[in-house]
Amino acid sequence: MTLDELGRYLGSPSNREQLAEQFGQHVYLSLVPLLLGLLVAVPLGWGAQRLPSVRAVVFGGASVLYTVPSLALFVVIPGIIGTRTLDSINVVVALTLYTAALLVRSVVGALDAVPGPVTAAATAMGYRPLRRFLTVELPLAVPVLTAGVRVASVSNISLVSVGALIGTGGLGVLFTEGFRTRYLAPILVGIVLTLLLALVVDRALVLARNRLTPWTRSTPGGAR
Template sequence: MLDDLSRYLGSESTRQLIVDQLVQHVELALLPLVVGVALAIPLGWLAQRHPLLRTSLLGVANVVYTVPSLAFFVVIPGVIGTQILAPVNVIAALSVYTAALLVRPVVDALDAVPGHVIAAATAMGYRPLRRFLAVELPLAVPVLTAGVRVASVSNISLASVGALLGIGGLGALFTSGFQTSYLPPIIVGIVLVLALALVVDLVLVGLRRLLTPWARAGGAR
């Protein structure tokens, strides 16, 4: 097996192809993460403030996330008017998945903000939008980050399914390996997917620490 891996990775063209697929996989997985977070925060904010809307949004989010990813990738082109083999379909589908997955964590994160802190900000003259951006959202970061970490791992995994439609990414290593009954590309693909998930998770942990300096100060005491 090690000899097969060595021969497989010994080709410069193969290594370059793997790098290109890794870069494309990062785009397919992380762009939807950014878009999904941008969609989930205002939706979660609305759901957290309106009980009736909360029930509806959380219900819709749960239903959307149960739709099989491959079916979603096929349906999206008919909705946004693109070709089935366009990478934008995977990005759009994963953005919807990410938003659906993160609506509840956003609601839970905002619910976790202490009421007395919100009351104090209101007493200081903070209007709802400013209070949300300057007080509630920063305090919700620790809980919200946990949801984003789950969504990032989910996206990195689901982006591999796009290879079944010829989109590319690291999933192409799996399909080519299965089609030729050749294990090295499958092993390389698995290792890179796991490594990418680990790196992104560590980056998110570091970002959370950067955005919540008061948590480090509290821990130091």
């Protein structure tokens, strides 16, 4: 493929409109499950961190779930949630489960990293478990937890492309169309846009972490 061919592909108004639509779909299918999975993983991780018996069950279930191939889960989801078609809802539900399975360990690890004297001091000041978790433990766990969220975000952005095989849209459509027509331009554009999206999301998460944890800026490497 030459640069002229790539230029002609990108120069087509219909192609640019299609790319914008697919990019928007990819952002939605990647970030909504990330947010939902985080909302599921935080309470699960909190319970697992407090109760060893719950930790064993949660970790075991998360490990089993994450070994299920993504395409198989996309196809099985309709039967589980009662839908009759393969659509974007399947991808959102499946990736939410994957994200929760991936992040629950990060939540437990982040809470384990909170200094014991800090939680003990909060308890001595009369903080009940839920208030202590929300106002003391969770904010201090953000730097470690963000590392897991960054990994989950990249994983989601990659896995969304698989959803194109069941017709859910996103940048994966460029790969399937490129292979079907033996045309390299859409494949190359899809790879570049996927990488750019991953980089932008990763950087946004770092900035959010720094904003939420200003005390880390004074430590070496705290703003990376």
